Amino acid sequence: MKSLNKLRIRDGQPALVAALFGLTLAACDQGSDQSASAPETTSPPDVMEKMEETAEDAAAVLMPGPDAQEQIQEALIVAEPGDTVMLGAGVFELTDVLSLDVDDVTLLGAGMDKTILSFKGQLAGGEGLLVTSDRTVLKDFSIEDPKGDGIKAKGVDTISFLNVRAAWTQGLKDTNGAYGLYPVQSKNVLIDGSVAFGASDAGIYVGQSQNIIVRNSTAEYNVAGIEIENSYDADVYNNTAQHNSTGILVFDMPNLPQMGSRSIRVYQNKVINNDTDNFSPPGGIVNIAPKGAGILVFSSRDVHIFENEVGNNQTSNILLVGYPVPYEDPNMNPLVREIYVYNNTLGKAGWAPNGPLAEEGAKALGGQFPSILWDGAHSYMRDGETVSEEAVVVIRGNTGETSFLNLGLTNVGLNFMEAQPSPELPGVDVEIPAYDPVVLPQDS
Amino acid sequence: MRFVLSLLILLMGVSGLPHLSSAEGVNDAAVFAAKPAKLLSAYRLFADPAVMTPNDGVVPYDLNTPLFTDYAVKRRFVYVPDGASAEYHETEAFDFPVGTVLVKSFGYPADFSKPDQDIQFIETRLLIHQQEGWVALPYVWNDDMSDATLKVAGKRVDKQIALADGTVKSISYAVPNKNQCKGCHALDDAVIPLGPKARHLNKDFAYPSGMANQLQHWSDAGLLSGAPDAASAPAMAVWNDPTSGSLEERARAYLDVNCGHCHRPRGPADNSGLFLSALEEDRIALGIWKRPVAAGQGTGGRNFDIAPGDPSDSILLFRMETTEPGVLMPELGRSLQHDEGVALIGAWIESLPVTDQPQWQ
Numbered sequence: 001m002k003s004l005n006k007l008r009i010r011d012g013q014p015a016l017v018a019a020l021f022g023l024t025l026a027a028c029d030q031g032s033d034q035s036a037s038a039p040e041t042t043s044p045p046d047v048m049e050k051m052e053e054t055a056e057d058a059a060a061v062l063m064p065g066p067d068a069q070e071q072i073q074e075a076l077i078v079a080e081p082g083d084t085v086m087l088g089a090g091v092f093e094l095t096d097v098l099s100l101d102v103d104d105v106t107l108l109g110a111g112m113d114k115t116i117l118s119f120k121g122q123l124a125g126g127e128g129l130l131v132t133s134d135r136t137v138l139k140d141f142s143i144e145d146p147k148g149d150g151i152k153a154k155g156v157d158t159i160s161f162l163n164v165r166a167a168w169t170q171g172l173k174d175t176n177g178a179y180g181l182y183p184v185q186s187k188n189v190l191i192d193g194s195v196a197f198g199a200s201d202a203g204i205y206v207g208q209s210q211n212i213i214v215r216n217s218t219a220e221y222n223v224a225g226i227e228i229e230n231s232y233d234a235d236v237y238n239n240t241a242q243h244n245s246t247g248i249l250v251f252d253m254p255n256l257p258q259m260g261s262r263s264i265r266v267y268q269n270k271v272i273n274n275d276t277d278n279f280s281p282p283g284g285i286v287n288i289a290p291k292g293a294g295i296l297v298f299s300s301r302d303v304h305i306f307e308n309e310v311g312n313n314q315t316s317n318i319l320l321v322g323y324p325v326p327y328e329d330p331n332m333n334p335l336v337r338e339i340y341v342y343n344n345t346l347g348k349a350g351w352a353p354n355g356p357l358a359e360e361g362a363k364a365l366g367g368q369f370p371s372i373l374w375d376g377a378h379s380y381m382r383d384g385e386t387v388s389e390e391a392v393v394v395i396r397g398n399t400g401e402t403s404f405l406n407l408g409l410t411n412v413g414l415n416f417m418e419a420q421p422s423p424e425l426p427g428v429d430v431e432i433p434a435y436d437p438v439v440l441p442q443d444s
Numbered sequence: 445m446r447f448v449l450s451l452l453i454l455l456m457g458v459s460g461l462p463h464l465s466s467a468e469g470v471n472d473a474a475v476f477a478a479k480p481a482k483l484l485s486a487y488r489l490f491a492d493p494a495v496m497t498p499n500d501g502v503v504p505y506d507l508n509t510p511l512f513t514d515y516a517v518k519r520r521f522v523y524v525p526d527g528a529s530a531e532y533h534e535t536e537a538f539d540f541p542v543g544t545v546l547v548k549s550f551g552y553p554a555d556f557s558k559p560d561q562d563i564q565f566i567e568t569r570l571l572i573h574q575q576e577g578w579v580a581l582p583y584v585w586n587d588d589m590s591d592a593t594l595k596v597a598g599k600r601v602d603k604q605i606a607l608a609d610g611t612v613k614s615i616s617y618a619v620p621n622k623n624q625c626k627g628c629h630a631l632d633d634a635v636i637p638l639g640p641k642a643r644h645l646n647k648d649f650a651y652p653s654g655m656a657n658q659l660q661h662w663s664d665a666g667l668l669s670g671a672p673d674a675a676s677a678p679a680m681a682v683w684n685d686p687t688s689g690s691l692e693e694r695a696r697a698y699l700d701v702n703c704g705h706c707h708r709p710r711g712p713a714d715n716s717g718l719f720l721s722a723l724e725e726d727r728i729a730l731g732i733w734k735r736p737v738a739a740g741q742g743t744g745g746r747n748f749d750i751a752p753g754d755p756s757d758s759i760l761l762f763r764m765e766t767t768e769p770g771v772l773m774p775e776l777g778r779s780l781q782h783d784e785g786v787a788l789i790g791a792w793i794e795s796l797p798v799t800d801q802p803q804w805q
Contacts, residue, residue: 074597077622095600099623123600123616126775132626132633147770148740154715155633177770178740184715201740208715253737255728256717257709283743283759284736325735328728328802 064090069098076100076107087141089114097125103134109141112165112195119146127152127182128166131159135442138164143180145169150180150196158188160442168198172221174281179205180222185258187211188440195219200279201286202227203244206234208258213438214239223280224249224289225271230256233263235438240270245278246293247271247313252300253285254329261300265435271295271310271317272347278355288324290315290355299323299334299412304435306340311347311401315358318344320374320393322412324357334380334412337391340432346371346400357414361407364416370403374426377412394427470501470523475545475572484568484583484592489523489547494589496549496565501526503667504651505658507644509683509697512785513550513777514615515605516566517559520639521547524667530640532670534678535723537637546571546637551585556608566601567619568592571629571637578635580625596622615779624776628705630712638705642671643722646679680722684784695792696722698785702774718749718760731760733801742771752796761790 062071062085072092075085081104089110094117100107107129109115119128128146131138131153142165143150150166153159166180180196183189184207191214196203203222206212212234218241219225225241228234229251241247248271252261271294280287289296292314297303299322310317318341323334350369353362362369378391395404408420471488474481481487491497496519498504505520524530525543532538540546551565570581583592584599598621606612620627629635639645645658659677662668671677680697681689689697704721706713716737719729728734731749736742736759744762751757763773764786772778 070597070599073621073623077596096598096618097624099621099627101623101626122769124618124769124776124779126770130623130627132623147768148775149738154712175741175768178738178742182738184738201738205738207738255734256737257714281741281743282745283747284739326802327735328733 061086061088062092063088064092068092069094069096072098076102076105079105081105084108087115087117091116091118093121094119094128095121095123097122097127097130099130099132100136101132103136105133106137106139107141108137108139109164111140112142112163115141116144117141118144120144122147127177130154131156134158136160137162137442140164142167146177148177149182150177150199151182152179153183153186153189156183156186156189158440158442159183159186160190161192161194162190163193165195165197166199166203167195168200172198172200172276172279174200174279176200176279178202178284180219181205182207183212184208188442189213190440190443192216196225197221199223200281201284202249205229206231208256211438211440213237213440213443218242219244219247221276223276223278223286225274227251227286228261228264229253230258230261231264232261233438234265236264236266237268240272242270242273243276244274245276245280245291246289246296247274247310248295249289250295250297250300250303251285252298252323252332252334254323254327254332254334259329259331260333262302263435264300264302265304265306265437266295267304267306267308269308271308271313273312275312275314285325288355288357290353290358292316292349292352292354293319293358294349295319297321297336297339299332299336300339301333301336302338302435303336304340304342304432306342306344308344309347310344311349313347313349314352315350315354316369316371316373317346317349317401318372320372321414322375322377322380324412324414326413330383332382333387335377335389335391336374336393337378337389339374339392340394340427341372341396341398342394342432343397344399346398346402348401350403361414361416361419364419365405365421370405370423371401372398372404374404374406375412375414376406376408376422377410379410380412392427392430394430394432395425396427396432468499470499470545472525472543475523475525475543476574480572480579480581480594482594484570484594487545487570489521489545493585493591496563502545502547503662503665504649505640505645505662506647506649507639507701508647508680508688509644509694509701511701511777512782514617514780515552515556515607515782516550516617517553517563519547519549519551519565522640522662522667523547529666529669530662532642532668532672534642537639537641538668540573540637540640542573542575544573546640548639552603552605555606559608565589566603566617567599569620569625571625571635578629578637580622580629580635582619582622582625584619595619598622598624613780618776618779620776627712627776628774632710643678643680644701646674646677647682683788691788691792691795695789698788702785706774731758732796741768742773744771750793750796753794753798755790755793758793761786761793764789 084106087109127149128143129151134157139162168176178201180199180203186209189212194217199222202224203219204226207229210232214236220243225244225247227249294310294313294317320336349371379388523545528541530538530540549568551563554562585592599619601617603617657674681693683698699720700722707720734749
């Protein structure tokens, strides 16, 4: 506690804040060219005000050191709503999960490349940082080499990941943690300007959540770059997903508390060069994600995929497939339906389909996959009964390498022996419906 | 109204006078204080902390099947304020009145062949029921066991433990921080007690006054109201006592206590869809033929949470066997493999009929 008190920021100490948070405060400058180191004389009043606000809100500024684990954890526990817990520049060596359970707290570092929370020596715990409190902001720091997931936010209403990074730095290994940035069962999720690297499942993974924006972020060298699973109402745009096994995934999985993925828009993303071998351990569903898939949709409804740049993906650019493994769940609809793929710019794809399912499929299709592939399934079994529905899929207005195949399967399950492939584009007469973009309370 | 209330308080005060006037009783003021006490002694829960002798009004208890925490021995106590009582519930923790303190101490005996002797206690965790809800507080004992200090951020303690078979293990014992307490003790994001449920407590205990069933004793002592006869209340098997239940019953008891507090609907691990409480009846939710969701490296290369008849393809068992951080389960409180627990669950999985695997029809 002593060291905390020593570092506690009081009124009249903006210089200390400025010294430690030069970058952050420079960002508050709002276009003025004033130096943050001399705010008293040169900053416009609004900057001064912002700095004082920051100083008053601050619970503590913490620096790396042998007691970092206890100091950060204690600061996160004693924080009060409205506080900002500040982490200075440097590498913090941590041994256990850090967790935040106080509403309305900001955890602020000095920059994604400056404040590193290293979990190389982690002794226990399922993630690096766990957030369970509402209206949380995580900003300007990195989590490296946690034994499990990177940052998990569970059951949070309003969570922002701003310019944060989760990375595994010791190579692409199946012992890397599953998820980098991992909001689950949360609502009002914003992931902006963030980075995920080296996850053995998904770099950015949003699961069982609703009202979601993932934008301006980069996912590379993960098995799955960005994954939206069992979630409602998501806008995923202006991201780069490259050098993963699969770039962007929209999934719906059985046997979970929240099911029925729907109302997801994937647009204006760069999904290119996904060329990393799938290094996930066997057993997980992501283990069947092929190397070189751009955008992969499993069993979801109302998904718009438009204005993306997708290319140089050896399995395929866009795959629309019903849930591919046997399951038992009467609440599951395994079909892809109401999927709209339009105005994308497509590059080279499909020259070497990879992974057990794609390789089997390629055999049935003469060795290669098209740029866009749909299984065509419109029937599935539920409680021993066959359920059929019109599975609307629209493919329209794409440019570049636009080859397409409808496998013409009747049932989900990817029985390639029954394939009756057709290159005819589906949904020519279907109007693409308008949608309401996601609006987040923290993003006004 | 206020007059009646004052009168009531006055009467209660008078009737409780001999007890309350004693400086030796539990310190209710500390229990109700907004700020937790820095030192455990402030609560006056123990007459002799070195051997965990409880103070007046603090009742020891035990569970049919306990949580495994690296072979630590435990002492559990409940304190309910004078005149109040907990309300019985058949499946959940009892509804304890405000002012209740649940006390759990963790330690290691010098020699596991004499597990009740020379115990060095490491920590005592309190769950205090205040007006706004339960508060979880970890206290770490000093070396001479004269007092314990609040460590809201937790603490690691290097410890050598000598097991009954003579092996000595070095562990980094992790006292949980306040948030980690909630990592298990949570339902719908509120802190809750876990142990004091009817099915765990329904057993005999050796009180100073003699052997008695705990539910009966709590009722007789006025701690508990609304409880049925012990014979009509649920009781779990003792995980390592084959006379207490079938293999299945003992395995389910073990999973209930070690996993089911998180892996239950509305619990901290409900996002997995894997529900291991004793109340779970859906076989897929229980893990049988269930594929993993977010296990990552936790699959160990295996395909199903529980592959009936095949322990070696069962992820659940792998996560009990491994001691790798980030993979092992439970996430907290274990760094060693619980050989006996692994054997029990392995035998149960082995015994499950290999039928009805989901498949395409």
